[in-house]
Amino acid sequence: MKDLTTLVLGGTGDVGEGIVRSFLKHGASVIASSRTQTKLDALRDYVGDIATGTLKGAMGSLDTPEAAEALRDRIGELASRIDVIVAVLGGWSQGFPITGVGFDQWQGIVRNNLTTHFLAMKTFVPLLAPERGIYVHINGQSAEGPHPGAGPVAAMSAAQRSLATTLAEELRPSGMKVHELLMPPINTRRRINHHHDRPEWPSPEEIGDYIAHLIGTDDREVVHWIEPKKG
Template sequence: MASSMSGSTAARTVLITGVSRGLGRALAVELSKRGHTVIGCSRTQTKLDSLQSELTSPDRHLLLAVDVRSNSSVEELARVVMEKKGVPDIIVNNAGTINKNNKIWDVPLEEFDTVIDTNVKGIANVLRHFIPLMLPNKQGIIVNMSSGWGRSGAALVAPYCASKWAIEGLSRSVAEELPDGMAVIALSPGVINTEMLESCFGASASPYQTPEAWALKAATMILNLTAADNGASLTV
């Protein structure tokens, strides 16, 4: 990864999807502590309200109720963000979900659709409405949250694996479409003790690192990404 530690000191505006819990919430809190402006979205207003009180300098940030699965909802997000904060410097496409452990033929249709609609179409919706805002200045970093299961297979989570493999391919393809000065990166967070991990691992998820510990490292990495990282598949 091309990085410059001095790059992390400048205040940035960072849009993070899925900030109501887990990695997105921890990353939002960490970035606010470092003096950056957070634009966060989630489907649950009550969780956004509780996050607002955790952020350093809460009035500096913008938290909005958005369903990334809805193209029109993301379109409205882009309009409000431009009106209130301008073009984000960094976008972290973090919103995601996983199926309950099941063989593919036992995964309910609605559950399969929710995974694909959130993990793949949700990111595509953000790219559709925010990349055009970044193009005039030919700058901006987009981080698409992937997974180790986007680079390998695992029984009982085929829908989730399929969605994250899709993100790896989507990220590499979009990287070929961006002008010099911009970058899109697929980022695997490693194995973190989140609600999603608990749904797969049960009690054996507990020894893994917390989202807060992960966010300390992830924030530094994300803030130091540059255009030279375009198309990379990285792991925190």
């Protein structure tokens, strides 16, 4: 990944921070987006021990088309070319059957877990380097099959997968690639601190390493299942 410019949308989140850390270790130039400067500062502290690569931050959101375009313009001031975009956006919500989900809660889940991904694709794919740009979409394995107690989030995951695989077909004639990564639960720092981690689950840095490997090959597969480690 050396000499590549990468954009990690959601780079200060629980999974995004590990991907940023991995990319820096591989020598990439990384731009990480976040809603707040506080989180960007915390990310710099978290990766401060890494001597390779470069890190720049861009503050903004994907709440509306106008906000997404403003973030795009800020990122455009930081780099004239983006080789790789990683979208690690949204969050998890569970505990209610579908019949118990309030309408406001439903709208919030759609906005955070689907609209953000639509706006990320629509706004940032045009920044990718022609013919060789790569878009990596981070998703959960909840995209496949029923998920009682987390139906709305799982539904958004399935819709995300549809968007990503459709984007891959639409971009195929251009030579650009899309990778859809379906993840098991991930051992984030937050999960570890709450003792909810498991040894078979990957770390965020390992996800970044997996992406770095994909980028270093001519892998044309769109959907990738990240399996838990065998113990």
